Amino acid sequence: MFNYKSLTGAAAGLALAISALPALAEDFPNGPIEVINNSKPGGGSDIFLRFATEKAGEILGGDFLHLSKTGGVATNTLKYVSGKPADGQTLFIVNAGTALTMMRGKVDLTRDDIVPLVRGTVDPEFVVVKAGRFADAGEFVDFVQNNSVKQAGTKVGGNPHVSALRFRNALEMQNQVYVPFEKSGEIIINVINGNVDVALLNFDEFESQYKAGQVEALAILAPERSVNSPDIPTGHEVGLPINISVIRGIGVRKGTPEAVIDKLEAALIESMNSQGFLEYLAGSGQDATSIAGREEFGAQFNEMYDGYQSVAKDLMGG
Numbered sequence: 001m002f003n004y005k006s007l008t009g010a011a012a013g014l015a016l017a018i019s020a021l022p023a024l025a026e027d028f029p030n031g032p033i034e035v036i037n038n039s040k041p042g043g044g045s046d047i048f049l050r051f052a053t054e055k056a057g058e059i060l061g062g063d064f065l066h067l068s069k070t071g072g073v074a075t076n077t078l079k080y081v082s083g084k085p086a087d088g089q090t091l092f093i094v095n096a097g098t099a100l101t102m103m104r105g106k107v108d109l110t111r112d113d114i115v116p117l118v119r120g121t122v123d124p125e126f127v128v129v130k131a132g133r134f135a136d137a138g139e140f141v142d143f144v145q146n147n148s149v150k151q152a153g154t155k156v157g158g159n160p161h162v163s164a165l166r167f168r169n170a171l172e173m174q175n176q177v178y179v180p181f182e183k184s185g186e187i188i189i190n191v192i193n194g195n196v197d198v199a200l201l202n203f204d205e206f207e208s209q210y211k212a213g214q215v216e217a218l219a220i221l222a223p224e225r226s227v228n229s230p231d232i233p234t235g236h237e238v239g240l241p242i243n244i245s246v247i248r249g250i251g252v253r254k255g256t257p258e259a260v261i262d263k264l265e266a267a268l269i270e271s272m273n274s275q276g277f278l279e280y281l282a283g284s285g286q287d288a289t290s291i292a293g294r295e296e297f298g299a300q301f302n303e304m305y306d307g308y309q310s311v312a313k314d315l316m317g318g
Contacts, residue, residue, distance in 0.1 A: 028088055028260050029062035035250075036067050036092040038077040043068075045093045048248045051280040052120045053091075055271040060263070073158055074101040082108045086255035088264055091117070094251035094297075096159035099305045103312065111305055112254065115261060118268045119249040119297035121281065122290045124222035125163060125200040126232065127240060128215050130191055137218045137238035141171060144198070148175040152187040152199040156180050163200050163244045165311040167221075170242035191215055202246060203228050204284050221245070228285030247304065249297050265293055 035053055039045040046068060053064045069076040074097040084090040092098075094116045102110055127140070134140040143149070151167070153160035161178060168176040179196050181187050184205040190196045192214050203226060209215045210229075219235040220226055221244040235242055250268060252261060271277065272291045281290055292300075 032063045032065040034065050034090045036069050036077050038074040038097055041068050051277045052272050054276050055274045056267045059267040073097040075106050078107040078109050086253035088256045088260035091250050094249040114251045115254050116251050116297045116301040117294050119292040120272055121248040123202050123246040123284050124220050125244040126217040127219045128199045128201045128206050128217050131216045144171055144173045150177050150179050150196040152179050152196040165314050226285040
């Protein structure tokens with residue numbers, strides 16, 4: 001027999017839950033919002049998140065608590081996040097490391113379990129070599145296609161390694177040797193000394209040596225030239241047909257109420273359009289066009305994730 005009481009009770013419960021959503025958003029945040037990054041305090045992700053959320057606490061009427069969960073690229077970050085409720089009280093870095101960690105299946109979260117909420121940076125990579133080592137980009141391409149190439153980066157399996165592998169494939173290198181260093185400063189020294197042939201770096205990582213004439217950038221791997229270095233051509237102009245950028249954003253657990261997601265997205269977009277964050281962007285030649293909401297960032301994250309599949313075999317050891 002059909003139970004009208006059960007149906008009526010269920011409908012009433014659903015109506016109550018729906019009516020509670022605006023109230024939930026109105027009461028949000030309920031205590032400090034944790035912001036989890038996968039770098040050490042003072043690292044790139046930590047600095048980005050602090051600038052990005054600088055005004056958000058004031059906008060939302062709450063506090064932001066920044067926590068570093070290092071280890072295994074983004075493994076410990078995502079493990080921590082997976083143990084937190086989907087209520088918007090825990091935000092986390094979304095970048096290449098996030099995609100790589102989920103792609104490897106090292107954590108319970110998958111890309112379907114997160115909402116890439118806002119994007120804050122699109123920091124393009126430059127092809128950096130010792131000054132005078134190559135006459136032009138054409139000579140560089142000829143060299144890398146016919147010789148063993150030592151390419152500098154940082155941790156094996158991390159985002160710089162992925163970028164190097166994608167760069168290798170785009171230029172059809174026959175023999176790339178990836179040489180990892182601890183920091184970008186060590187990379188620059190070894191480029192200048194000729195111990196490595198090339199490195200992919202953000203502008204602020206080699207700006208001083210570039211202005212001193214110790215290194216040169218053959219190209220910026222982006223669709224357009226940078227306002228910080230307008231004389232450096234794009235890769236597409238000189239036969240290096242690939243775009244590679246360091247992308248950083250902020251995510252939240254899927255299942256977080258839509259009203260809370262909307263409130264967070266609006267607050268973070270407003271925070272990142274403040275003077276402090278725009279000055280942070282300007283330091284690496286970026287502007288407000290780097291800032292994007294969840295629709296654009298979500299599509300870009302999925303594209304980035306899918307693109308990494310092309311080098312997954314190399315990353316996972318065969």
